[in-house]
Amino acid sequence: MPTPTEMLAIALEEARIGLAEGGVPVGAALFHQDGRLLGRGRNRRVQEADPTIHGETDAFRKAGRQRGYGDTIMVTTLSPCWYCSGLIRQFGIGTVVIGESVNFTADLDWLRGAGIDIVDLSDPDCIAMMRDFIAARPDLWLEDIGD
16 A cells, blocks of 8 residues: 555656646645555646646546545645635545645535545745746746636
8 A cells, every 4th residue: 555655756757747748746645545546646737728627527537537535635736726625525545645735725625524635744844936937927826726
């Protein structure tokens, strides 16, 4: 079974690919609780000109249909926005591992209130990458969070 940090490494790789493509550096991966990787993805709003492709939604779509999601773990480099939190809550994803919630956080208590376990790793690489991106591209960042 991979550790949360090992799972985050996959999401972080996706975020770095997205940044290199000119997009918002948010990556995600969906795992089964037994450690199997089900899907991985990244925010591709800019690359695909599609406002619905956030990191979490991309990983979720790439995982394909599952019988249920209570035994899955969503790993994301950044605290999920309301849109992605809604997906997590609607499908009952059991655990969310977050790389960082320093530069952005929606309402993690809303997820906790639905019985979803939250693990915030406060990863220095995730924090620095998002901080640097926001400083370099505030226009794109504000667009991404709907501000």
